[in-house]
Amino acid sequence: MREYKLKIKGGSDFVIVSPKVIAALVKEIYNTPQKELSVAVERIMPEDFTQYLMRVINSNRYTNDQFRFREILEDPITNQHIYQILQEQLGEMRMDDNSCFEYFELESVDGEAGINMECSEPFFWACKDCAARFVYMFPGGGQERIVVEYPKEK
Numbered sequence: 001m002r003e004y005k006l007k008i009k010g011g012s013d014f015v016i017v018s019p020k021v022i023a024a025l026v027k028e029i030y031n032t033p034q035k036e037l038s039v040a041v042e043r044i045m046p047e048d049f050t051q052y053l054m055r056v057i058n059s060n061r062y063t064n065d066q067f068r069f070r071e072i073l074e075d076p077i078t079n080q081h082i083y084q085i086l087q088e089q090l091g092e093m094r095m096d097d098n099s100c101f102e103y104f105e106l107e108s109v110d111g112e113a114g115i116n117m118e119c120s121e122p123f124f125w126a127c128k129d130c131a132a133r134f135v136y137m138f139p140g141g142g143q144e145r146i147v148v149e150y151p152k153e154k
Contacts, residue, residue: 004126006100006146007137009092014066016053016082017089019136019146021045025090026134026148029119029127035102041083041113050082057082083113090115095123 006022008015024044029037042050058076060067071088072081083106091104102118119127126132134146 001131001133002126002129003133003135004095005135005137007094008089008139009094012065013069013085014057015089015139016057016085017093018049019144021049021086021090022093022134022136023146023148026127026146027150029124030130030148030150035121035124036116036118038107038114038116041086041106041115044115045082045086047079050079053082054079080113087115095120095126098122 008017021044025039028039028043054077057067057069061069061075061077069077069081069085072084074081087104087106091101093100099120100123102120104115104117107114107116126134130150134148136144136146138144
């Protein structure tokens with residue numbers, strides 16, 4: 001069994017990507033036959049989590065530098081801004097010091113937020129391996145195992 005360490009370089013900003021978001025993303029990649037895929041944002045980040053993040057960020061934006069997100073000038077932060085932060089942070093995700101994606105871009109189709117991505121070869125094959133174990137390395141140094149619920153074999 002191979003273990004992979006996943007880390008997001010969030011700089012000084014609060015990292016909004018949780019292990020559950022990564023687990024949902026790994027499952028989406030597992031279920032697709034090619035390295036390039038498109039996925040609705042809500043399939044990896046549920047609406048209730050997006051709303052929670054908006055409340056946390058907007059409540060703390062001017063009292064804690066971590067929640068400032070200086071690239072977003074509008075106030076308050078909206079769900080589109082959360083998706084923008086998600087794109088930037090997941091686009092920077094690394095697996096054992098290698099980039100996970102060739103590209104990771106936010107798009108809008110019929111008013112719905114989506115992500116177009118191309119996985120790096122190593123990350124794609126790691127996501128395809130049901131026996132692989134992923135460990136999320138938090139910016140502060142903590143770790144958490146990512147639990148991916150793969151479909152049952154028939």
